[in-house]
Amino acid sequence: MWRRIIYHPEVNYALRQTLVLCLPVAIGWLFGNLQQGLLFSLVPACCNIAGLDTPHKRFFKRLIVGGTLFATSSFLIQWLTQHAIPLPAILLAMPLLLGVTGEISPLHARLLPASLIAAIFTLSLIGRMPIWAPPLLYIGGTIWYGFFNWFWFSLWKEQPMRETLSLLYRELADYCDAKYTLLTRLTDPEKALPPLLARQQKAVDLINMCYQQMHMLAANRNNSHKRLTRAFQVALDLQEHISVSLHQPEEVQKLVEQSHAEAVIRWNANLISARLRELADDILYHRLPDRFTMEKPLQALEKISRQHPDNPVGNFCYYHFSRIARVLRTQRPLYPRDLMADRQRRLPLLPALRSYLSIKSAALRTAARFAVMLGIGSTLALSFNIPKPYWILMTIMFVSQNGYSATRVRIQHRALGTFAGLVIAAATLRFEVPETITLSIMLAITLISYLFTRKFYGWSMVGFTVTAVYSLQLLSLNGAQFLLPRLMDTLMGCLIAFAGMIWLWPQWQSGLLRQNAHDALGAYQDALRQLLGDEQAPEKLAWQRVRANQAHNALFNSLNQAMQEPGFNDRYLADMKLWVTHSQFIVEHINAMTILAREHTMLTPTLAERYLQSCEIALQRCQQRLEYDGPGSDTNILEAPENPQEGPITIMERHVKRILSHLSVMHTISSLAWSQRPHHGQWLVRRLRKPE
Structure with missing residues (x-):
């Protein structure tokens, strides 16, 4: 039972994120400096967005680069503000300066929004700390975040790859079920094929993710990953055989009418999908698989193929099911593959800079989009006499995604979640709750929110908004005054981000x-x-x-x-x-x-x-x-040219x-x-x- 709890992807992720945030708060509270603990716990948000918790063969190098960029961004926005440089001008220049990270690699591209969030959060600290304090806060927070994640992943080795492989096996099981459940309904491709295409798409997405993780970890050269590398090759064999199709619906219908082939084929498919789900759990929960055989279903299928030699469907299904069964029985790939380790695109800084300066650069367009949106947001805030518009700018950064659809969904979830969270916070701030109980409730809300955040972002935003209000209440005792202005800031930031995705150099997929x-x-x-x-x-x-x-x-x-x-x-x-x-x-x-x-x-x-x-x-x-x-x-x-081939x-x-x-x-x-x-x-x- 404990394996299902501790190794479950959402529980493991929620525990890691909650501990890395709440341990600094607990230490600060124990030593009588709760405010510093709360401020220190906000740094991991930047590290999360930057992907610094991604296991990588250059893990510590990425931490150094990320911490340096956070501290530099924090120092620059303070220093330029002290020299009377307008905030819109600063926020126009900074994304364009940091946008070159997007040309180095997709993972480095995540440093741009994280560094901008670090600079924006520093706006709220100007005047409350000396100029050197926020950069040191980011350096110390990044070191803490890196040390904690290194320790966590040393306890749960291979867990990220195990989670992806488990999802891949489950998706292959669902794909096998969907394909052979629709066996006699493939006569109308417009209705039957879309669900199969969606399943195939998800499986290939997970295969791509496995390749990326193997590249980042150099798993081909790591002996501790051999078992998972073999499981991945097995998954490639399975996807290869499950995804092939005969595409002869009339032959399928003829064989079904002449025999009980439909029941036998579904019998084989159900056994395969059930075994794939068992293997998904075994991979995720670190268990050795049980013995497996499907001789009787295969014999029944072989008998049908012999009884109807003129119909290719029986032989086709027997051929692919028998090889799938062999792979599942032996847990070894049909043949060794070169998994193309360490071929992820990563440009050195100078070539990346030359590519970035091209007007066709996607990274330049992304940086320019952020620059214009942040510039407009800060200009509107100054026109409304908001000297530190960090909440508007943070909302822009959090809801802006790569595509129109993802940004629209994120905006809806964030706006509704923020509104619901502010309503709950407004209702509960009336009660005078002791500090110890408040912190305990915040801990529980944070854990529950992280359990849902990857699948239900809107629901998690309710909890995160409540904890943000109470953090401000503990920091400056002005949580009640925070409610209505922050709701308006959220709506303004969502509108700016939505307009930016529609009108500022959009990459329409059509x-x-x-x-x-x-x-x-x-x-x-x-x-x-x-x-x-x-x-x-x-x-x-x-x-x-x-x-x-x-x-x-x-x-x-x-x-x-x-x-x-x-x-x-x-x-x-x-x-x-x-x-x-x-x-x-x-x-x-x-x-x-x-x-x-x-x-x-x-x-x-x-x-x-x-x-x-x-x-x-x-x-x-x-x-x-x-x-x-x-x-x-x-x-x-x-x-x-026509092919004059004669004969069978x-x-x-x-x-x-x-x-x-x-x-x-x-x-x-x-x-x-x-x-x-x-x-x-x-x-x-x-x-x-x-x-x-």
Whole structure:
């Protein structure tokens, strides 16, 4: 029982965050300096946003960089304010100065908002402390935060990777359930495929997260991570076999009508999904798995495949289920992979600075967006005679996310949570509660809020607002005066952040659909070149398969976000949704062909070269239709040559032919979708990308 409590992801996270915040408060209270303890406990908020609690092979180096940036930002805003530099000017310059961190790596990019929050929080301390005190506070708080997390992760080694792997196994179980529950309902792709696409998207997202964690920890070179590395390779095998599809609904229906195949297939699928959920718990709670076998279900499926040799469905299911069963029984991957350790993009400072100074830099746009929003927020605050508008500026920073949809949801949750928290605080401040009981209640509220914050941000904001009010009450005894002004500040900050995400260099996902679709086709082309080429190294095939899945996943994520954005053509998005569905079919065929290539089920060199030429021509037709603004005939593309192959068609040929048919449909959809495109912004550019 204790394992389920202490190793549960939300409980473990809540305990860690609560202890790192509340221990300084407890120490300050014991030594009679509660105010200093409360101030010291606020520093971990910056460290959380900066991702300094992320396990990393450069953990202490990142702590030094993060603490230095926090202290520098704190000193600069005080020093510049003392020299009568206007606050809007300071907040316009500081994000642009720190924005270069976004070019170094995605993880370094989190230092920008964290450093800005450190500077903004320092505004509330100006005049209450000497100029050197806040920087020392940030340095000491970062050291405490780093030491505590190092100690915590030394007690619970590998726990972050275990949590991600456990989620991945659970998602694969749900995907297997959804796929074979809908076995006889796949005749209508518009209704049956969306839930499968969503499951596949979540699984690939978790695979990407596992890759990132392995890169950050250099897990391939760490003996303590060998068991988890093997579990990850097993998960890649499982995803490879679960995600392939036959895509012959008429054959499925025929086999179901002629036999009891549906019950047998679901029997196998249910056993597999149940075993995957057991393994997810075993990984998370540090348990050794029990023995596993599914001989009887496989024998029943094999019998059906022998009784109906002309129907490919039985043999298809038996082939993939038997390999899934072998992986689950042995707990070893079907073959070793090169997990591409330590290939995360990370630029040195000077090349990152050169890239940052380009007008096309996404990091520069993000920094400029923060600069303008903070400048507007501070200007409005000064016009309303608010000398220290830290709450408005902090709200802007907390609710601003990468995309429109995420920012809108965060704004709604934060505004409603803040309002509810202020109402609760206003009602409870009337009671005269002893300091000891107040601190105990704040401790309980903090723990409960962190239990919900990753899944239910709005509910956690209720608790965090209550603790913020009581912290101010303990610091300066003005909690009641804080209520209405802070609510107005929150609403003002949310409005500024929302306007900034809409009008300040937004990266609308619907505008990125063409580029992501073009990139996905390029990834498919690279995968087919390896599958149908001369060299079929298993390691290279496995990595290229993952890249094709990741490229399609980026496209699918863009489509999902684009369909929630305002002001775009719904007919165009509906056409692109169909395009993405056919793209998913191609990914599943590439997954199946990777399995066949690894087991040396290949084509003759001449036939493989002919099919590869046809696929490349079809892919280039689709790419050029996406790339050029004009009639299809203007692009002068050769048609794919006919294949005069006679005789029985092999499994590999069947997959290639279906890929060609999907590409033909995608080319037609591209031509139709182009007429429905939006007619503004970057859509007015005739070419998708400039020629090299």
